Amino acid sequence: MTEDSRSNKIEDIKITGLDGKPITGWLDGHTILVGLMAYPIRHSMSPTMHNNSFAKLGLNGAYLCFEIGNDKLEGAVNAIRTLDMRGSNVSMPNKKEVIKYLDKLSPASEMCDAVNTIVNDHGTLTGYTTDGIGFVQSLKDEGISIKDKVMTLAGAGGAATPIAVQSALDGVKEIRIFNIQDDKWAQAEKNVKTIQEKTDCKVSLTDLADQDAFKKSIAESDIYCDATGVGMKPLEDMTLVEDPSWFHKDMVVFDTVYAPRTTKLMKVAQKAGVKHVFDGIGMMIEQGAASFKLWTGKDMPTDYIREIMFSDEEKNK
Template structure:
């Protein structure tokens, strides 16, 4: 942390020196980056740069909107620029895996990566999304143990959410997804959960809307990890009828920008007890990633106060 001095004048014209605490960029400033497409909506730069400053760490976090065809180049840049690492977001959480040197055991089980750490050119992939989801619910007093949850979307965020929720004691998990490449992953997740945890998991295509509606009606939690409600899809949601929800449940949308999505507005119409966006998940997964990059704890409450003060 450097102290920058500037000259100012008081009301009677007397010159005085005004000092302010700022983080200055110099020849030793380390870099961390978000690799995503799109990336402009991300709050990760604000979150991590606040934490770097609060912890007096000489580093900066930038967002990089990477075209899918350039992902290889972006990952090579982590090594070339000697970056501390990177955050990985949609649509690269699975595509990045073959480009890394090693996977953390949890990331290997989940089959997705949201954090890359650079150890002298050796890139290791981790996943912190699942822990971020569970801790976000804990912060709001929402329990998972013994509960029934319906999850829509099993891409880069949905996969760790499913596995971590099962490990946290979830009783029943109903997974739904469109008929795309993620179906193979969804079936793998169901098998792993049923074999390695006490949770009973099932998978159904979203084409079966009656089953989707019935599953939500019988659930304590509905989690949307599809990405609908953000960017160009801001006006879209899988559930548009408030009668699908009931008051004694939690609706969790992993989207964090905008802070209120169409799904959340539908849940409000149903008087749902707990309606959460992805901000808590973002903060908690970010804290875990921050520790991996720096070895220091993120000042979570300080970051929360500044990052989400208008919400």
Template sequence: MAERISGKTQLIGLLGTPISHSLSPKMHNEAFAKLGLDYVYLAFDVGNEQLEDVIKGYRALGVRGSNVTMPNKVLVKKYLDKLSPAAELAGAVNTIVNDDGVLTGHITDGTGYMRALVEANVDIIGKKMTIAGAGGAATAICIQAALDGVKEISIFNKKDAFFDRAEQTVQDINAKTDCKAQLFDLDDVDALRAEIADSVIFTNATSIGMKPYVGQSVVPDASYLRPDLIVSDVVYIPTKSHLLGMAEGVGCETINGLGMMLWQGAKAFEIWTGEEMPVDYIKELLF
């Protein structure tokens, strides 16, 4: 790393909390080194309270770009100059690029999730999925799945600040795509059981299962699952969340969050650098 950093090295950041577990710095720095690109990627433990000041600092310092993760994906759009069409529709941002002081927000979570399914030889086009979560990543996944041709999506979330936004997501999907979307209260366990029973895939797109919620699951117990159900989780540390452990015990095919993390990162890498990430090299190195 010391040999690579120069007076011309451009900074790319990662904003979120907690953040020390993230594999993104290693992934991107190894990719920069492999391609000989003069960038460095650093993680910053930043929550909503510091976010506005940090974005002002990015602009003042000429930082090339950033990833944004929980809990900042929704709030950060307030402090940017422009949003990509996908970020506008999702109402969330996970990637920022700075072009001569103009900060544009993108969302790559949805494309990353769908590409991860393709890489796992899982086809959900024309089929039904049930998903837990209504935050930035969950919203991006739902919108991309609908745009790509998923037939029906049942969204579950607690009646918190994200629930109202999820109602808007459902309206957008139903109005702008051929997909049928519905929203349910995550505390309605009977509805959760019924919707999972009618789906080919169940996805956890909440932070339940990672720190500080390790050992917890959005699904109350394994009786909600069945052997021919595919179960995926956006959580990648631990690589086997409690949900995926339960699913394996039932005989389900499982997919953790590593693939989504890789492919959303690859798209962000391309946005910042104009180059394709050496994905096969990164897979070998990290996974």
């Protein structure tokens, strides 16, 4: 087989049933593979999201999970080329480590020093980060623009970094980052420097221990985003903001956690009468949609995906 005899583009399914419609969920000799490389990862909802999107749109693709840590990552990335996969998602602990095995990075990935999506174009592997895109787009879906807004951001890790970078790239006026002085502090300092050098966004970093500054920043912000793990199991009974008076009604309160569906932070914000309170499901779906678009050139049917994945939970919220 020559190098050009088979494209790794995910094409429309050619096989049809008796009714003339594409047979969805079909695997044949033309099926193109994408995947997810992380450890652990068997709990991931990404295969459900992507495979149902392929089926809904009649695309001949398949999405599989591969439990891969740093020790097997080089071989796994080489397999993307060898198997002519269209690409792969990447999650912890591989988001930084994978960069050394790629050929190119998107501007946002360079700024974040992290990758969550790989695209294979005939052996050239490009790394992207779509987490921040997911955050911004999930707000757009609700009719909310971040442009020229002031945002207080709690956290400096794997979710917070792309949120800060993408928000700065997309025109947020000011980002006030708060984090404890842990192993993420150096990354937070690097994020501040990078954003200052490459965007027009004003950005600062403050120790979360300074609760007076934290309270004042939230009161002055249009958006408060918690991108820490607080509120997620086993910390589901915790929140960084306990007092509803810290919030004002016209702001956005966004928790990147999506299990439980209503976090303690969200309950505090709702008690304060905040008009726009969101969990992380929209961000999760939209970051996946951004990866899907990179691989297929098509829009993920996000309303359909939300319905099949979360409709029962939303009814019971």
